[in-house]
Every structure is written in structure tokens, then in C-alpha cells.
Amino acid sequence: xxxxxxxxxxxxxxxxxxxxxxxxxxxxxxxxxxxxxxxxxxxxxxxxxxxxxxxxxxxxxxxxxxxxxxxxxxxxxxxxxxxxxxxxxxxxxxxxxxxxxxxxxxxxxxxxxxxxxxxxxxxxxxxxxxxxxxxxxxxxxxxxxxxxxxxxxxxxxxxxxxxxxxxxxxxxxxxxxxxxxxxxxxxxxxxxxxxxxxxxxxxxxxxxxxxxxxxxxxxxxxxxxxxxxxxxxxxxxxxxxxxxxxxxxxxxxxxxxxxxxxxxxxxxxxxxxxxxxxxxxxxxxxxxxxxxxxxxxxxxxxxxxxxxxxxxxx
Numbered sequence: 001x002x003x004x005x006x007x008x009x010x011x012x013x014x015x016x017x018x019x020x021x022x023x024x025x026x027x028x029x030x031x032x033x034x035x036x037x038x039x040x041x042x043x044x045x046x047x048x049x050x051x052x053x054x055x056x057x058x059x060x061x062x063x064x065x066x067x068x069x070x071x072x073x074x075x076x077x078x079x080x081x082x083x084x085x086x087x088x089x090x091x092x093x094x095x096x097x098x099x100x101x102x103x104x105x106x107x108x109x110x111x112x113x114x115x116x117x118x119x120x121x122x123x124x125x126x127x128x129x130x131x132x133x134x135x136x137x138x139x140x141x142x143x144x145x146x147x148x149x150x151x152x153x154x155x156x157x158x159x160x161x162x163x164x165x166x167x168x169x170x171x172x173x174x175x176x177x178x179x180x181x182x183x184x185x186x187x188x189x190x191x192x193x194x195x196x197x198x199x200x201x202x203x204x205x206x207x208x209x210x211x212x213x214x215x216x217x218x219x220x221x222x223x224x225x226x227x228x229x230x231x232x233x234x235x236x237x238x239x240x241x242x243x244x245x246x247x248x249x250x251x252x253x254x255x256x257x258x259x260x261x262x263x264x265x266x267x268x269x270x271x272x273x274x275x276x277x278x279x280x281x282x283x284x285x286x287x288x289x290x291x292x293x294x295x296x297x298x299x300x301x302x303x304x305x306x307x308x309x310x311x312x313x314x
Contacts, residue, residue, distance in 0.1 A: 008159060008184055008219055009069055009116050010246065010290050015314040016069040016118070017307050018249065018293035019059045023077070025299040026055065028266040037129075038087055039075035043100045052104060058300035060112050065304075066311045069116035071291055072108060074101040077124035077163055080148050095151050102155040120186070121152030121160045123174055129190070129225065130257035132167040132198055138213060141173020142180075149177040159184040163249075164225050164295075166190050166198045168206045175214045186247060186291075188222035193256050195234030203234055204241045211244070220288075222247030225295040227254045227269075228277040235285040247291035248278060252298050260296060268297050275305035282313050290314075 010016040023037040032051060034041065042048030052075055063070040076098050084094040102119060109117040126144055127134050136144065145162075152160050160183050162174040171187045178185035189206055192198055197206055207221055221244045223231060228250050235242055252269025253260065260267075274294075282289045292310055294302045 008118060010071060010118060011219065013314070014069060014290065015066065015307070015311055016071050016291045017059060017063050017066070017303055018071040018073055018247075018291055019056065020294035020298035020300060020303050021296045022055060022073075022075055024266060024296050026051065029299060036078055036083060036086060038078035038083060040079040040097045040101055041087060042075065043097045049104060053108065056105070056108050059303060060108065060115070062300060062304050062307055063115050064112070066307045068307060068311065069118065071118045071120050071293075072105040073120045073161060073163075074098070074105060074122045074157070076101045076122045076148070080124065080126060080145065082126055091147070095147070098148060098151045099155055102152065102157050106156040118159065119157050121148070121155070121157040123148055123160055123162045125164055125166060125170060129164040129166065130198065130260070135167050135199070136169055136173065138169045138172040138176065141170040142176040145174045146177040146180065149174070149181050149183060153181040153183045157183070159186065159219070161186040161188060161222070163188045164190045168197070168199075168201060168209045171206065171210050172213045175210055175217050179214060179217045184219045185217065186220050186222055187218045188224045188247065188249065190225040190257075191223065191231050191234070192226070193230045195231040198257070203231065204238060207241050207244055220244060220246035222249060222291065224249035225251055225257070227251050228274075228281060229254060232281070232285070235281070238285070242286060243288050245286055246288045248281065248286070248289060249293045249295045250274065250277070251296050252294065252302055253296065266297050268302070271302040271305040274298070274302055275309035278306045279309040279313060282310055
């Protein structure tokens with residue numbers, strides 16, 4: 001079932017799953033080389049779309065198993081200008097890759113009409129996902145991300161999701177670009193082991209800042225690329241701002257970003273424990289949580305356990 005941009009169905013109170021850590025799953029589980037973690041590069045390789053379809057099919061089965069909706073996130077976390085330049089893409093080639101990513105998801109959605117499927121254009125950080133080495137002002141971030149957001153707005157995407165935002169100005173920029181393009185948007189922050197953004201900014205301040213600078217434009221917020229124990233205490237001290245968090249894509253690993261960056265082996269953690277963590281957060285700290293998936297080191301096994309733990313709560 002296709003959604004529409006005026007009313008995102010994941011805001012309706014039901015359970016929606018999304019995928020796990022697409023880049024780490026493709027690299028470590030499937031043995032596919034992804035330079036700079038650029039999954040979108042598969043669209044110009046022989047057999048690339050087949051590999052991506054196989055990846056998404058696992059999550060379609062999980063959504064069907066639990067009668068949940070699904071947010072199909074495009075494989076475009078690195079498909080913005082600077083990363084495209086590094087990989088030798090022209091602007092036209094980059095836009096084509098973004099469109100191909102959405103068309104693949106449209107085709108997948110067409111084959112599972114019994115499910116409510118939302119297509120999200122994934123927007124990643126301009127720089128390193130773990131470290132905000134270059135901090136853009138919000139206006140520069142808006143201009144930088146506008147090209148990718150505009151491509152999604154002119155496609156079959158229902159929304160855009162900014163994944164692994166590690167400083168607030170870039171999150172504001174993406175939200176403003178989405179607002180200018182009239183595209184619903186979700187903003188997903190990452191935090192360090194202390195529950196703060198890598199810049200040291202408290203999570204609540206970051207969410208309030210984006211809302212203040214964009215007149216509350218994001219449809220909701222998410223957290224990704226951190227283990228639940230890294231942000232549980234921060235959420236426990238929260239008040240109204242935690243109501244804005246409706247999505248979670250956690251790591252199964254308890255390692256810090258620095259440790260993950262230096263790891264040569266994948267730390268998949270404990271899928272069962274991760275599912276229990278999600279359910280506990282939904283029950284006590286994140287009552288609006290509706291979109292559940294994973295990040296680095298997670299795959300369909302983790303999301304299956306997360307869905308099993310959370311489904312009885314909906």
C-alpha cells in the first residue's frame with residue numbers, strides 16, 4: 001500500500017519496522033566491498049540491485065510476520081555531493097543513483113501490497129558519521145543537502161530521513177531543505193556513550209534547537225548508531241521532548257564510536273537482549289516509539305527479535 005506525503009502512517013500509533021545496518025550487513029555478511037560505506041555505488045555494478053533486493057526482502061518478511069508496517073530506507077546515506085566526488089560521480093550520475101535507489105523501493109513496495117510501506121530517501125552527513133570534523137552553519141548545510149532532497153522530492157519517495165546527524169546545525173539544514181521542498185522529514189541523531197551528541201551538546205537541546213529553527217518541521221526524531229545503554233539515562237531525565245522521538249535504530253554493540261571505527265571485526269552483540277532493550281524503552285521512556293530497526297552491526301536477525309519484543313506493546 002502506498003502512503004502519501006500529507007500523512008505519514010507511522011504517526012498513527014502502529015508498529016513499523018525498518019532495516020538494520022545496511023552497510024555493515026553487506027560488507028561483513030555478504031562480502032561486498034563498499035568504498036566509503038557507499039551502498040549506492042551498487043547501482044552501477046553488475047548484480048548490485050539483486051544484492052540490495054535480497055537485503056530488503058528479509059525485512060519485508062519480518063514486517064509480514066508481525067503484521068507491521070515498514071519504512072523502506074533508501075541505500076543513499078553516502079549519495080551526496082562530496083562523497084560522490086570522492087567516488088568519481090558527476091552530479092548527473094549522483095542524481096541518477098538516488099533515483100534508482102527510490103525506484104528499487106517502489107518496485108519492492110509494488111510486490112507487497114498487503115503491507116503499509118513508506119519509502120524514505122536517506123540523507124547522511126556531509127562528513128564522517130562519527131566525528132563532526134567540519135561543522136557547517138545551518139544555511140550552508142541547507143544548500144549542500146538541497147540537491148539530494150530535491151531529487152527525492154521529484155521521485156516516489158514519501159519522506160526524507162537524515163540519519164546519523166552528529167551536530168545540530170546540519171540537522172537544521174536538512175530539515176530546512178526538506179521544508180523548502182515540501183517533503184516530510186525525520187531527523188535521527190547519534191550520541192556518544194554519555195548520551196550527548198559528539199559535539200557535547202545534550203540531546204534534548206539538539207531536538208529543541210531544530211524545532212525552534214524550523215518551526216517544528218520534522219515529523220519526528222530518531223536515535224541511531226548507539227547502544228540503548230548509552231542514552232537510557234538521558235531519556236530517563238527527559239520530559240516533553242522525549243515525546244518527539246518515534247524512531248530507534250540502535251547498535252547491538254556497546255562499543256563507542258571510536259572503538260567501532262578501529263574494529264576489524266563486526267560486533268553483533270546479543271539480538272535477544274537488544275529486542276528486550278527496545279521493549280523496555282517503549283514501555284517506560286519512549287511511549288511514542290513506533291519505527292524500530294538497527295544500525296551498525298545489526299541485520300535481519302536483530303530486527304526480527306526487536307519486532308517480536310515490541311509487537312505485543314502495540
